[in-house]
């Protein structure tokens with residue numbers, strides 16, 4: 001029975017990973033959430049092969065306890081770890097626009113703690129089990145915003161803390177890959193695309209163009225102040241040139257289906273890579 005751990009599984013992309021993986025009754029899926037009581041969408045799946053565990057990814061001790069729970073069920077093994085939990089505070093500022101150095105530093109540290117250090121804590125907690133598993137795969141959900149080349153090409157000036165945390169996450173993945181390739185591990189950093197979750201502003205479902213989608217984001221960030229409007233205007237102009245083919249955000253269902261196709265065909269030879277849901281550097 002292949003075993004999977006998915007973090008940030010209460011909603012969005014993490015919930016959809018649990019949904020698609022547990023649809024195969026042969027899979028044993030461990031869904032890690034911050035609060036079981038509020039993970040009602042997971043409860044609604046009501047499948048015997050899903051076990052819900054509590055841990056905040058910034059809490060190394062809680063992650064070790066979760067790993068011990070998984071170990072009890074699987075006989076000290078794990079095949080796949082999916083580091084999905086992530087956050088952004090949507091500050092609406094570029095690096096030089098925060099109201100104070102303290103506000104900038106707080107945002108940088110807060111997001112880094114979850115998106116980067118959280119993945120390290122989680123990977124370390126489950127490595128002993130993964131070593132005994134047969135797949136030896138660790139997948140970390142990154143973002144195209146963590147690609148420096150694309151950032152410059154698309155003039156993506158917004159979401160600085162989030163982008164920096166995801167670029168650092170890609171290095172975390174490379175470090176583990178370098179260390180564990182000889183043991184047959186595959187570490188992969190994958191961007192899910194732009195996906196309709198609570199990480200994006202609410203969508204009516206009628207979005208048909210990239211500009212429309214960015215317009216919605218612009219609307220959301222506008223509440224953070226006039227700087228955000230200017231920031232998003234620049235992003236819209238850059239992105240329209242960067243990805244004229246883009247038709248708008250995809251659903252979690254489509255994103256996870258595409259990611260699983262890439263994850264399942266990725267081999268140890270490609271360990272440490274940073275790719276999109278297309279399996280390449282096409283982020284949108």
Ligand SMILES: NC(=O)c1ccc[n+]([C@@H]2O[C@H](COP(=O)([O-])OP(=O)(O)OC[C@H]3O[C@@H](n4cnc5c(N)ncnc54)[C@H](OP(=O)(O)O)[C@@H]3O)[C@@H](O)[C@H]2O)c1
Nearest residue numbers: 008010012013034056057084085086143194195197198199
């Ligand atoms: N949506 C996109 O367009 C997009 C694009 C690129 C990358 N991503 C990445 O995809 C991943 C999933 O995002 P999403 O779009 O599904 O966002 P989401 O709907 O906001 O879900 C984020 C999940 O992460 C969990 N989480 C946040 N901080 C956590 C912590 N400290 N410990 C444990 N869990 C924590 C949340 O838990 P609670 O439910 O308890 O809050 C939630 O379940 C993230 O890594 C994100 O950066 C998303």
